[in-house]
Amino acid sequence: MNNAEQIKETIARIFPDVETVICYQQGFDGLHATPYFISIPEQVNKLIWNPLCAQNLTSYLPSIKKKVGIVVKGCDSRTIIQYLQEGLIDRAKVVIIGVPCTGVISVKKVLREIGHQPVVDVVFDDNGNIVVKTQKGEKRLAIADVCPDKCTTCQYPTPLVYDHLIGEPIASNKPKEDVYKDIREFDAKTLEEKRAYWEKEFERCIRCYACRNACPMCICQDSCIAETREPHWISQRLSLQEKFMFHMIHAAHLAGRCVECGECERVCPMDIPVAKLKKKINAEMKELFNYETGVNPDDKPPMYTFNVDEAKIKEHKL
Amino acid sequence: MSGVAGKELRIVGFLCNWCSYGGADTAGVARFKQPTDLRIIRVPCSGRVDPLFVVKALLTGADGVLVSGCHPRDCHYTDGNFYARRRLEMLKRLLPFIGIDEKRFHYTWVSASEGQKWQQVVTDFTNQVHKLGPMHAKKESEG
Numbered sequence: 100m101n102n103a104e105q106i107k108e109t110i111a112r113i114f115p116d117v118e119t120v121i122c123y124q125q126g127f128d129g130l131h132a133t134p135y136f137i138s139i140p141e142q143v144n145k146l147i148w149n150p151l152c153a154q155n156l157t158s159y160l161p162s163i164k165k166k167v168g169i170v171v172k173g174c175d176s177r178t179i180i181q182y183l184q185e186g187l188i189d190r191a192k193v194v195i196i197g198v199p200c201t202g203v204i205s206v207k208k209v210l211r212e213i214g215h216q217p218v219v220d221v222v223f224d225d226n227g228n229i230v231v232k233t234q235k236g237e238k239r240l241a242i243a244d245v246c247p248d249k250c251t252t253c254q255y256p257t258p259l260v261y262d263h264l265i266g267e268p269i270a271s272n273k274p275k276e277d278v279y280k281d282i283r284e285f286d287a288k289t290l291e292e293k294r295a296y297w298e299k300e301f302e303r304c305i306r307c308y309a310c311r312n313a314c315p316m317c318i319c320q321d322s323c324i325a326e327t328r329e330p331h332w333i334s335q336r337l338s339l340q341e342k343f344m345f346h347m348i349h350a351a352h353l354a355g356r357c358v359e360c361g362e363c364e365r366v367c368p369m370d371i372p373v374a375k376l377k378k379k380i381n382a383e384m385k386e387l388f389n390y391e392t393g394v395n396p397d398d399k400p401p402m403y404t405f406n407v408d409e410a411k412i413k414e415h416k417l
Numbered sequence: 418m419s420g421v422a423g424k425e426l427r428i429v430g431f432l433c434n435w436c437s438y439g440g441a442d443t444a445g446v447a448r449f450k451q452p453t454d455l456r457i458i459r460v461p462c463s464g465r466v467d468p469l470f471v472v473k474a475l476l477t478g479a480d481g482v483l484v485s486g487c488h489p490r491d492c493h494y495t496d497g498n499f500y501a502r503r504r505l506e507m508l509k510r511l512l513p514f515i516g517i518d519e520k521r522f523h524y525t526w527v528s529a530s531e532g533q534k535w536q537q538v539v540t541d542f543t544n545q546v547h548k549l550g551p552m553h554a555k556k557e558s559e560g
Contacts, residue, residue, distance in 0.1 A: 294516025383507060383510045417538065
């Protein structure tokens with residue numbers, strides 16, 4: 100996935116047309132990539148492109164008013180399409196540089212493998228491995244083993260919307276029916292098991308709201324009802340009930356909107372599987388309305404519309 | 418005058434002002450006997466019912482939640498109940514995933530003239546919730 104040079108070239112080309120380009124640069128160590136805002140073409144040298152570029156940069160788009168260029172992977176492109184469906188961005192003001200992606204790396208998983216040692220250097224070899232050097236030696240890990248869960252069922256490695264494509268498009272080699280396999284498996288458990296599972300997971304939540312802040316579809320930001328006093332949906336009290344409620348708010352507000360970019364899980368400091376709830380709702384949206392988020396800009400999110408006669412919703416009998 | 422033996426449970430009902438609230442009124446005026454577990458909250462339209470109302474009620478002590486609005490195509494505001502139907506169906510399917518029995522939540526349509534139907538809905542739903550028992554039974558016994 101060494102497309103860095105080609106991305107730099109493209110950025111240099113689009114420059115007079117856009118005011119800023121959002122891409123990635125190296126973070127505080129070799130294992131971390133961080134968002135990079137380029138405003139003059141000369142800055143492009145610091146740009147990086149490797150499997151560590153996992154963040155979904157499109158989250159910035161709705162709040163930027165000027166014309167921007169942006170580097171997106173397949174999964175990120177779905178966010179852009181969802182924004183277009185909801186009218187949150189102006190397509191004419193975004194120049195999309197699409198990069199087909201073979202899978203990113205979960206920094207959390209790597210850190211777990213290396214025992215949270217400080218990282219000295221990181222190298223990628225040609226066989227799809229990442230080599231992480233620490234003071235205690237080096238560790239060679241297959242990228243496929245340390246990828247975020249979303250990559251294991253990725254259906255759209257090539258961006259679905261772009262102005263400039265870097266390299267050749269890649270087709271997904273993951274079976275489509277596996278996308279919601281984990282959800283079906285979890286759903287097969289008993290109610291008590293599921294309740295206990297979520298209580299155990301949400302108990303750890305420290306309500307830092309990182310999942311909400313990183314979520315590209317959480318566009319209310321400062322007016323989020325998790326923090327307003329009027330209406331006062333949840334209090335500051337430290338209880339499971341409040342935590343549970345917060346996660347239900349997040350899930351309900353993303354019903355039929357979540358693009359499964361996995362940012363909520365990536366940023367969670369407590370490793371709570373927060374994306375699971377949203378994925379469940381997406382699975383239901385697929386079944387009820389045959390709707391998939393962020394795939395077709397002309398679709399309408401299912402909760403924003405209705406049919407007078409719903410084919411799949413049957414009246415419930417008592 | 419509870420139709421169900423044993424301890425009364427807490428059931429919250431969100432009724433739309435134009436149909437179901439009227440239907441409940443009709444049932445009352447006609448002196449139809451109904452279980453008394455239901456606490457009614459009047460809302461302008463079933464479209465006003467945020468699925469989170471239901472979640473909040475269930476998480477904070479309700480044993481069951483009933484939402485009732487105008488029949489599809491009969492909404493006072495033309496299309497409020499169409500939106501409600503999608504949202505509530507989504508919630509109905511999400512509840513078992515978080516370990517809450519979906520039988521504790523029911524949504525239905527009752528018009529202002531259907532006093533008899535209202536009596537039936539309340540009685541059947543109350544019976545259904547009573548079969549499941551209190552939602553927070555364990556915690557109450559823990560003290």
